[in-house]
Amino acid sequence: MSGLRNSPFGKRLRASQVDDNNGDDLDAQGHRRNRPRINPIFGGAAASSSASTPPLDSAGSGSSNSDSFFDSLPKHGARQTPKDYGDRFVPSRESGDLRTSYHLRESGPATPARNKIIPSESDALKEQANAIFNTILHNEVTPPSPRPSSPARSIDPGAHPIGSAPTTPTRRRLFAYNSPSTSSTGTPNRRLDAPTDEVYSMSPVRSQSRQLLESPRRQLRSVCKTPYRVLDAPDLADDFYLNLVDWSSTNVLGVGLGSCVYLWTAHNASVSKLCDLSNQGDVVSSVSWVQKGSSLAVATTTGRMHIYDATTLQLTRAYPAAHSNRIGALAWNSHVLSSGSRDRTIHHRDVREPNTKPFKRSTGHRQEVCGLKWSGDGGPSSATLASGGNDNKVCIWDLRGSRRPTHGFAATLGSSSTTDPAAGTVSGEEQGDAPLWKFHEHTAAVKALAWDPHVPGVLATGGGTQDKHIRFWNVSHGTMLHQLDTGSQVCNLIWSLTSHELVSTHGFSSTTAQNQICIWKYPTLNMVASLTGHTNRVLYLAMSPDGETIVTGAGDETLRFWNAFPKRGHDSGRAESRLDYGRLIR
Incomplete structure (x- = not known):
């Protein structure tokens, strides 16, 4: 029996009996014995002194100096030492997925950013490649969970009372090699006997990513990022409220430089001076070509207006x-x-x-009128005029008369109903004609105006530094169709004649990207290309009569020519018509 007492089993039995006596360990004489605090199994100085081999003749004494492994277990009221579980952690696949554990975002419509940052170098091809890469990365790293809902941990309040020590979790296998059953709610319904199942795939990516990579993509055209011609334009004013560049239907570019107006002929690159107003002490503030012909209107800062014939370089009309x-x-x-x-x-x-x-006047703005554009689609709305002002308003005018009741509008303006004998007709404000529509959504000056040549009645407007938005309007119903936050001052807008795209030029910006020339696809409003080159805000914009080239002017005193659009009938989706005799006349 002495051998049984000194055996490890006997020691554990005596330790359990001692624990029943309120945790007191007594020797043979009934005195309390101090027990070592360090477990002798893990070594140490105190452990080495007490971990001696018990004598064989100490049977029945119960005074062994050795301590068992169970002596190191924490007792009620005693201070517990933290356990060291090591530095290796193997997650359980059944406890959750990556989306639930790390709070990853679910696939859904992203919240639009408040300010859109226009990249300095971007085009449709790069944007398409970035979108495909982001989608594949999202599918591979954080695939959607096959479970119908996120797993919830079941907590039994009676299993772990407050103040009790945590128990060792149940040992489970990390990997289970069994077929998924349809009775288990946590296992998705899969058919492993299907040859197209993902587990049998030899591809390194998932089926969704492989399908995205193998699917045909829309062929996008590339836009040259560098101008094919750069002209010096000394004294080109850096003023947001001026319009000093325009391109005629006869392929002649008119530019106002200081007190002079110069003409640049595109087919032979010849330059001629049209007029010089320095002897009058005046400065050119705006130039505009007639839709068809060689007449050029020149306006000045003192309120004068002249009309010249570009063919003979002669003054035909003057409005002092x-x-x-x-x-x-x-x-x-x-x-x-x-x-x-x-x-x-x-x-x-x-x-x-x-x-x-003037045979008619229109007064609807409370500050300077800095933008004017007639609709030139030839349809019922060809008599519609859009105006933008420094009062952040956009007005739509119909010279044939307002379609809305305007009772009391003349009294509001403080004008009387009188007839101007010099003009031969009643002026607009004296008639009490109100704008057909007046849009108040912009929060900065509106200079950029452009009528859509492909869809009648659609107008694009751009706001200044405090607005940075391009908005699209349906003037037939007076509603806003779309809006785009460009993140930069919108200086000019012009529609393409060969494709349903829009060009915008930009200036001041709250981001690093500024002085951009952007091409947008309508109505998706995706960026086709972003062109850079000007060192100042791009204040002037014009398009060639064939619709393939645009010219931009800036305060850096340069004019830059860009091949922005495809040829007519090549990529625009429609073939050239042999009945289009207007293109053959030069």
Whole structure:
């Protein structure tokens, strides 16, 4: 029996009996014995002194100096030492997935950013490649969970009372080599007997990624990022409210430089001076070509307006007092010339009449009129004029008369219903004609205006530094169709004639990207290309008559020519018509 007592089993039995006596360990004489605090199994100085081999003749004494492994277990009220589980952690695949454990975002519509950052170098091909890469990375790293819901940990309140020590978790296998059963709620319903199952795939990527890589993609055209021609333009004003560059239907570019206007012929690159207003002490503030022909209207900062024949370089009409302040915007509608001034009015003149007075005036802006554009689609809305002002408003005018009731509008403006005998008709504000529509959504000056040549009645407008938005309007119903936050000041807008795309030029920006020339696809509003080259804000924009080339001007005193659009009928989706005789006449 002495051998049984000194055996490890006997020691453990005596230790369990001692633990029942309120944790007191007594020797043969009934005195309390101090026990070592260090477990002798893990070594140490104290352990080495006490971990001696018990004598064989100590049977029945119960006074062994050795300590068993169970003596190191924590007792009630005693201080517990933290356990060391090591530095290796193997996650359980059944406890959750990556999305649930790390709170990864689910696939869904992303919240649009408040300010859109235009990249300095970007095009449609790069954007498409980045989108495909992001999608594949999302599928491979954080695939969608096959479970219907996130697993929840079941907690039994009675299993672990408060203050009790944690128990060792149940040992489970990390990998289970059994077929998934349909009775288990945590196992998705899969058919492993299907040859197309993902477990039998030899591809290194998932089936969704492989399908995305193998699917055909839309062929995108590439846009040259460098201008094919750069011209010096000394004294080109760096003023947001001026319009000093325009391209005629006869392929002649008109540019206002200081007090002079120069003509640059595209087919032979010849330059000629049209006029010089330095002897009058005046400065050119706006130039505009008639839709078809060689007539060029030139406006000045003192409110004068002149019409020249570019073929003979002769002055044909002069309006010495067209406005009381500078004229920053001009727009033609056949023989009708409209001018917007800093005096907040818009005047309409028939250049065929000998009278210099306007036959109609439009007053709807409270500050300078800095943008004017006639709709030139030839449809029912060809008599519609869009105006933008420094008061952040966009007005739509119909010279045939307002379609809305305007009772009391004349009294609001403080004007009387009188007839102007010099003009031969009643002026617009005296008639009490209100704008057909007035849009208030912009929060900065509106200079950029462009009518969609492909969809009648669609107008694009761009706001200044405090707005940075391009908005699209349906003027037939007076509603906003789309809006795009460009993150930069919008200086000009122009639609492509060969594709349903829009060009915007930009200036000041709150981000690093500024002075950009962006091409947008409509109506998706995806960026086709972003062109850089100007060191100042791009304030001037014009398009060649064939619709393939655009020219931009900036305060850096340069004019840059870009091949922005494909040829007519090549990529625009429609073939050239042999009945289009207008293209054959030069």
